[in-house]
Amino acid sequence: MVIKSAEFVVSSPSVDKCPEAKRPEYAFIGRSNVGKSSLINMLCGRKGLAKTSSTPGKTLLINHFIINNSWFLVDLPGYGYARRSKTIQAQLERMIADYVVRRKTLYCLFVLIDIRHKQQQIDREFIDWLGAKGVPFAIVFTKADKLSAPAAKRNAEAWMKSLTDGWEELPPSFITSAEKGVGREDLLGFMERYLGQ
Numbered sequence: 001m002v003i004k005s006a007e008f009v010v011s012s013p014s015v016d017k018c019p020e021a022k023r024p025e026y027a028f029i030g031r032s033n034v035g036k037s038s039l040i041n042m043l044c045g046r047k048g049l050a051k052t053s054s055t056p057g058k059t060l061l062i063n064h065f066i067i068n069n070s071w072f073l074v075d076l077p078g079y080g081y082a083r084r085s086k087t088i089q090a091q092l093e094r095m096i097a098d099y100v101v102r103r104k105t106l107y108c109l110f111v112l113i114d115i116r117h118k119q120q121q122i123d124r125e126f127i128d129w130l131g132a133k134g135v136p137f138a139i140v141f142t143k144a145d146k147l148s149a150p151a152a153k154r155n156a157e158a159w160m161k162s163l164t165d166g167w168e169e170l171p172p173s174f175i176t177s178a179e180k181g182v183g184r185e186d187l188l189g190f191m192e193r194y195l196g197q
Helices: 036-044 086-102 121-133 149-165 184-196
Strands: 006-012 025-030 062-067 071-075 106-114 137-142 173-175
Touching (some): 025 036, 025 137, 036 137, 036 184, 086 106, 086 121, 106 184, 121 137, 149 173, 173 184
Parallel strands (some): 025 071
Antiparallel strands (some): 006 062
């Protein structure tokens, strides 16, 4: 898939305020500071499209971007940021759950995981919850440039293998680096195949 245009559309405080659900959507989510905005910018070939920040937990709204005037890319708030108040964290969790479960045009949710770390309980619980709700998702390992290629591959395989204690069929997974452009064609190709279906 070639991305010819990518434009910010709107930030919404709830799923009810999102654009009318008429176009396919791909949403991106992950723990705070996993490199979500950088990955979105890399995929779209636009450096400042999604706002990156050195401070984790900055995305607090559902951000819609229109791609090629035909589908939406959605930047969701990160989960598991400990420094937020419990009230704000609870509101965000409700907002995310509402969007993920109720948004009929969500084709696939990309769950971002920092490839340098072993499986964290918060990520596993979120993924198991997606499975229980029947939400289509894929796992995207980020920051592969921080490791050698063999180490990145080993870590990703170990992470996926640790899902086999509860999953009969594993979700699709991708290794990416926003810094080096790794995984861009694989991810865009996956999206294109989904759109074709």
